[in-house]
Amino acid sequence: MTDIATRATRRVASPGGRRRLNGGGPRAGTIFAFVIPFFLPFVLFYLVPVGYALWQSVRVVRRTGGQYGTSYTTFGGFEQYTKVFQNDEFWSSVGRIGLFGIVQVPVMLFVALVIALLLDTPLLRLKSVFRITAFMPYAVPGVIAAIMWSYLYSPQLSPVVDLLNGIGLHPDFLGPGAVLWSAANISTWLWTGYNMLIMFSALQSIPQELYEAAKLDGASNWTIAWQIKVPIIAPSIILTTVFSIIGTLQLYAEPAVLRQISSNISSTFTPNMLAYAVASGNNYQQAAAISVVIAVITFVLSFGFMRLTSKRAGL
Amino acid sequence: MSSKVTRFRLAVVAVAASVAVLAGCSSSSPSAKTSATSCAPAKGKVTLQYWNTVPGMDKVVALWNKKNPNIQVETKNISNDQYGILSNALKAGKAPDLSQVGYDELPNLRTQSAFVDASACSAATAAKSKFVPWTWSQTSFGNTGVFALPQDTGPMALYVRSDIFKKYNIAIPTTWDEYAAAAAKLHKADPKLDITFFDPNNAEWFNGLLWQNNAQMYSYSGNKWQVTVASDQSRQVADYWQKLIAGKLVRTDLANGSTQMYAAYQKDQIASYVGAAWGYSMFRDNLPKQAGKWTIVPMPTWGSDGASGDWGGSTVAFMKGSKHLYESVKFNTWLNTDTEALALENQLGGLYPAANAGLQLPALSKGVPYYNNEKIFDVFAASSKKINTSFAWGPTQKTVNLALQDAMAKAAAGSGTLSDALAKAQATALKSMKDQAIPAAAGK
Numbered sequence: 054m055t056d057i058a059t060r061a062t063r064r065v066a067s068p069g070g071r072r073r074l075n076g077g078g079p080r081a082g083t084i085f086a087f088v089i090p091f092f093l094p095f096v097l098f099y100l101v102p103v104g105y106a107l108w109q110s111v112r113v114v115r116r117t118g119g120q121y122g123t124s125y126t127t128f129g130g131f132e133q134y135t136k137v138f139q140n141d142e143f144w145s146s147v148g149r150i151g152l153f154g155i156v157q158v159p160v161m162l163f164v165a166l167v168i169a170l171l172l173d174t175p176l177l178r179l180k181s182v183f184r185i186t187a188f189m190p191y192a193v194p195g196v197i198a199a200i201m202w203s204y205l206y207s208p209q210l211s212p213v214v215d216l217l218n219g220i221g222l223h224p225d226f227l228g229p230g231a232v233l234w235s236a237a238n239i240s241t242w243l244w245t246g247y248n249m250l251i252m253f254s255a256l257q258s259i260p261q262e263l264y265e266a267a268k269l270d271g272a273s274n275w276t277i278a279w280q281i282k283v284p285i286i287a288p289s290i291i292l293t294t295v296f297s298i299i300g301t302l303q304l305y306a307e308p309a310v311l312r313q314i315s316s317n318i319s320s321t322f323t324p325n326m327l328a329y330a331v332a333s334g335n336n337y338q339q340a341a342a343i344s345v346v347i348a349v350i351t352f353v354l355s356f357g358f359m360r361l362t363s364k365r366a367g368l
Numbered sequence: 369m370s371s372k373v374t375r376f377r378l379a380v381v382a383v384a385a386s387v388a389v390l391a392g393c394s395s396s397s398p399s400a401k402t403s404a405t406s407c408a409p410a411k412g413k414v415t416l417q418y419w420n421t422v423p424g425m426d427k428v429v430a431l432w433n434k435k436n437p438n439i440q441v442e443t444k445n446i447s448n449d450q451y452g453i454l455s456n457a458l459k460a461g462k463a464p465d466l467s468q469v470g471y472d473e474l475p476n477l478r479t480q481s482a483f484v485d486a487s488a489c490s491a492a493t494a495a496k497s498k499f500v501p502w503t504w505s506q507t508s509f510g511n512t513g514v515f516a517l518p519q520d521t522g523p524m525a526l527y528v529r530s531d532i533f534k535k536y537n538i539a540i541p542t543t544w545d546e547y548a549a550a551a552a553k554l555h556k557a558d559p560k561l562d563i564t565f566f567d568p569n570n571a572e573w574f575n576g577l578l579w580q581n582n583a584q585m586y587s588y589s590g591n592k593w594q595v596t597v598a599s600d601q602s603r604q605v606a607d608y609w610q611k612l613i614a615g616k617l618v619r620t621d622l623a624n625g626s627t628q629m630y631a632a633y634q635k636d637q638i639a640s641y642v643g644a645a646w647g648y649s650m651f652r653d654n655l656p657k658q659a660g661k662w663t664i665v666p667m668p669t670w671g672s673d674g675a676s677g678d679w680g681g682s683t684v685a686f687m688k689g690s691k692h693l694y695e696s697v698k699f700n701t702w703l704n705t706d707t708e709a710l711a712l713e714n715q716l717g718g719l720y721p722a723a724n725a726g727l728q729l730p731a732l733s734k735g736v737p738y739y740n741n742e743k744i745f746d747v748f749a750a751s752s753k754k755i756n757t758s759f760a761w762g763p764t765q766k767t768v769n770l771a772l773q774d775a776m777a778k779a780a781a782g783s784g785t786l787s788d789a790l791a792k793a794q795a796t797a798l799k800s801m802k803d804q805a806i807p808a809a810a811g812k
Contacts, residue, residue, distance in 0.1 A: 116805035120588050121478045121763070124805065136803075208621070209631035227621070229781040314623060316568040316777035320770040334767035335455060335480065336803050 109341035110134070126338065133342035142321040143343060147350070149233065150323050154301035157237040162293055164241070165248035170278050172249075173256040184253065188246035195243060199310035202239045207314055227315035236307045236318075244300065248293040255289035256282055291362050295355045302351045305329075407489035409694045415440045416696055417464030418684070419454070421447035424716025428709055432702060439695045451477075451766070458482050458688070465690035466700055468682050469516060471506045472572065475586075475763040477685070478515065479806060485513035486686045489697040492517075498705045502757040503722040507683050510760070515685060517704045518722030520713070522644030522680035523751035524576055527651065530663045532561070532639040540665055544608060547668040551617040554639055564640050565619035565629065566609055568776035571769035573624065573679050576644070577609075578602045579759050580677030581670050586762045586797075587811060594811025595797045597768065598790040604670070606786035613780060620780035630654045642667065644679040645720035645748040652738040659737070664744040666751060676751040681722065720748065727752065764800035771796035 113129030116122040137143055168187050172180055190198065206226035208214050217224055226235045259282065267277050283290075305325040312318040321327040324347045332340035418429065418441050429441045444464070446453045451473060457463045458480055469477055477483065486492040492514040496504050503518030505511070528540050533550070536557045541547040551563035567573060578585070583601035587594045612618045619638065622629040632638050633655055641647070651662060667676050684700050686693065703709050710726040713719040721727065727749045735741035762768060775789035794810065801808040 114803065114805050116479075120593070121475070121481075122806070123481055124479065207628050209628040229783075312569075314626060314628060316620070316623070316773075317781055319774040319777060321774065330767075330770055333452065334764060334770070334800060335476065336767075336800070339803060 106341045106344055109338050110345050112338045114336075114338065129338075133338050134346070136339060137342050137346050143324065143327055143346075146321050146324045146327050150301060150304060153233060153237055153304065154298065156234075157240060158294065158297040158301060161241045161245050162248055162290065162297065165245045165293070166252055166283070166290065168245070168249045169252035169256055170282060172253055173282065174274060174278075176274075184250075188250050190242050191244065191247040191250075193243070195306040196310055198243050199239050199307045202235070202242070203311055203314050206235055206311070227311070227317060229317045232311060232315050232317045236304070236311055239307045239311075240300075240304070244297070248297070251293050252286055252289050255286035259285055287362075291359065294362075295358060298355050298358060299351055302347060302354070407486075407694050407697070410692055413438050413440065414692045414695045415442060416466065416690075416692060416699060417442055417444070418466040418699070419444045419446045419464045420468035420684070421445060421450055421682075422468065422713065422717040422719060425713070427716060428703070428712045431709070431712065432699060436699075439692075439699060441699055454482070455480065461689060463687040463689050465687060465692060465696045466684050467687050468519065469685040470680070470682050471503070471518075471678075472575070472761045472765045472769075474506060474509070474516065474683065474685070475761050476765055478509070479763045479804060482685070482688055483515040484686045484688050484690060484693065485515060486693055486697050487514045489514075489694060491701055492697045495701055495705065498724060499722050500724060500727075500752050500755075502678065502755045502759065503681070503683075505757045506760070507685075516683035517700045518681075519684050519704050520646070520681045520719035521722045521752060522576070522646050522678055522720065523748045523755060524580065524642065524644050524667050524677045524679050525747050525751050526665050526667050527641035527643050527647070528663050528665055529636075529639045529658075529661055531661045532636065540663075541668050542666070544668045544670055548608070548612060548617070551612060552615070555617050560637055562617060562619050562638055564638060564642060565622040565632070566613060566780065567622060567624045568620060568780040569773045570624050571772045571776070573642075574605075574772070574776065575769070576677040576679035577605050577642070578677075579756060580667065580675055581605050582675060582756050582759075584759065586760045590809075591807060593763070593801060593806060593808040595762070595794060595801070595808055596811040597762075597794040597797050598787075602790050603787050606790050610779065610786045613786070625650065633658070645745070645751075646680065646718055648736065648739070648744060649718050652736075660740050662739055663742060664739060664747050666747060674754055675756060676754040678752075678755050681720075683722075720745075762797055762801070763806050764797060764804060767800040768793050768797045 110133050111129060111131070112126040113132050114124050115127050116124045171177060172184055172187075177183065193201075205211050205213050208225070208227075214224065214226070225231060263281060263285075264277055267281055272280070303325055304323045308318050308322045309326060312320075312322070320330040324343065328340045328343040328347070331343060416439065420443060425445070426443050429443045433440050446467075450468070454463070454467055454469070454477070458477075463482065469482075495514075495517060496508070499507075499518045500521065503521060507516040507518050508514055526541075530540070532554070533540055536554060538550050538553050539546070541550045547563070554561050554563050575585075578601070581601045581604060583596075583599050583605070585595070585597045585599070585602070587596070609618070613620055619632065622632055633641075633651070634657075641651075643650075648664070651658065666674070669675065684704060686696055686700070690696055703713075704721075705723045705725055707725055707729060710719075710721045710723060711729050711731060714721065714726070714729060714731055720732075721729070726732070727745075732745040732749075733743070736744050772789055772793040775784065775792040776786060778784050779786045779789050798808055798810060
């Protein structure tokens with residue numbers, strides 16, 4: 054219905070618009086004025102840094118003379134990329150983050166979906182209270198959340214650990230095996246509400262008639278939720294998955310904060326932490342190559358996932 | 369079609385803009401700026417930039433500014449990302465005249481051509497005798513110039529909970545062997561009690577221990593850096609702590625200076641602390657209830673020479689691009705040798721001076737109430753004089769420290785040993801120097 058409407062308007066409007074655009078004239082300046090507030094920052098803070106990183110990533114450091122010498126950079130082709138691919142620490146950080154994502158993303162999105170569906174049932178009272186409560190962690194900045202949780206994990210200070218010790222359990226949230234999942238827990242706590250809200254707003258836009266029709270056909274609330282609501286909001290679920298994949302690959306704040314209290318998080322724990330460590334060692338070219346590789350992996354994974362799911366979801 | 373054309377045009381603009389910016393960034397060829405620096409005083413009023421991380425330094429500088437209307441100094445606190453800010457400023461050609469630089473970062477910054485040699489100024493070369501020997505040896509890069517003046521140091525000593533040692537009738541250890549024996553006794557007497565903690569994420573501290581054992585990690589010969597991070601002396605230290613870790617005689621879950629660390633001391637779970645001079649205020653300020661229970665004695669020793677180590681401390685470096693070398697030397701000398709300035713830095717910033725004159729400050733000659741009115745600074749002053757003067761840092765020290773920490777953490781968690789960590793640090797040193805095109809080889 055709406056589709057036909059837009060098509061019709063387009064057909065009517067296009068001849069005039071086309072002529073004016075092609076002719077340049079007074080409207081070019083107007084368009085420029087409207088576009089520039091977005092375009093200038095986009096170039097300065099997006100395209101230029103991306104270009105600079107790409108350019109840095111094909112440079113290598115050379116040096117002339119003596120014990121300290123004078124350094125300069127020169128074109129090095131794919132030398133930095135070869136080093137990234139040969140870097141065991143890079144691949145183990147990618148592997149670690151892969152494991153993190155495979156577990157954390159589905160768990161978080163499932164919880165978010167369940168909460169969204171529960172909030173959408175007509176049976177629930179005090180909806181807005183629950184909605185805000187679930188969303189609230191997202192309002193806490195990531196670093197603050199990580200600091201807060203690091204107190205809850207710390208055996209010296211945590212009331213939770215004290216309580217568990219009291220009933221004979223001695224969990225080590227910061228141990229070599231557990232610390233990755235402690236970080237995952239922080240991410241889940243932070244982002245579940247945000248993802249829930251995206252799904253919930255999609256649920257809100259489903260017309261009520263659909264439910265009435267389903268009920269007339271004898272569908273239970275359970276069937277309505279899983280057979281009608283979930284398929285309809287599939288695009289939102291895919292969107293949140295893509296956001297989560299990107300977020301996972303860029304994981305930094307949570308492990309970086311936990312690193313302050315746990316030596317089981319190395320300086321190369323996640324790909325972004327590795328890039329930062331390399332850059333702080335003054336090896337900007339290598340750090341740039343690492344960043345580009347992370348960006349490419351992110352790009353391939355998110356678009357790959359969209360491609361894979363778009364046909365099924367009918368996007 | 370039309371929108372495609374516009375989009376194309378915009379893309380062209382974008383690419384052109386980014387190319388223009390990139391061209392501005394590129395400075396690829398080695399610049400032949402080896403201009404001989406002169407030490408001529410400027411005519412008229414001069415303003416110097418001085419970047420640092422010391423609390424209260426603005427007040428010290430205000431004192432100078434009041435006395436020297438013609439050499440005004442502006443300070444900037446860069447404590448949140450000291451070396452990142454400095455590296456970026458250097459790249460942008462906007463480095464200050466003077467900047468605080470840690471001893472262990474001096475070689476790294478010199479490979480970035482960060483410094484100017486102030487030996488053209490006689491006042492700079494004459495300052496040599498005013499500082500504790502090892503500090504001058506590092507700021508002059510083995511007497512090859514004057515690139516910085518020493519500011520503060522962290523001579524190491526042993527902080528001891530004398531009440532706990534007394535309770536279990538254990539003598540305060542003077543050698544590392546005695547220290548290990550005491551560790552076992554304490555732990556046996558109370559399984560919840562450890563002699564100290566080993567913080568795997570603190571390479572700076574561990575380097576101080578290696579330094580004490582006369583480990584030589586870097587030298588230069590045959591036109592190459594000789595890397596000996598994993599020398600026999602280093603391994604001796606590593607094996608020693610490995611034994612303590614394996615025997616569960618030291619805690620490995622505490623980070624130095626963390627709330628968790630203070631909590632463990634608060635609960636009487638740890639009986640000593642291998643620390644530096646600047647650490648005296650940490651216990652005083654964070655554990656006020658333990659006043660009178662602490663004493664400070666010389667660091668346990670390896671051999672008969674009684675050598676000590678240093679942990680931390682900083683210099684004030686002469687940065688490249690400074691147009692006022694004469695004035696920079698004048699201010700820098702005052703800042704780091706004048707007793708009034710040193711007293712203020714000690715009082716406000718807790719700095720333990722590198723200048724000989726500073727070691728005799730009234731504040732550092734008195735007994736300290738928290739430590740039973742003992743003259744604890746006498747211990748640090750003595751330690752300061754027993755620090756190996758030929759110890760040198762590497763040009764990629766920060767990267768090596770990170771690798772060492774990561775591997776030490778693994779060792780503390782039970783995979784690999786501290787000796788393996790040294791081997792990893794050695795390999796990382798060679799690799800990172802290669803990445804920076806610094807000629808290096810594994811030394812013997």
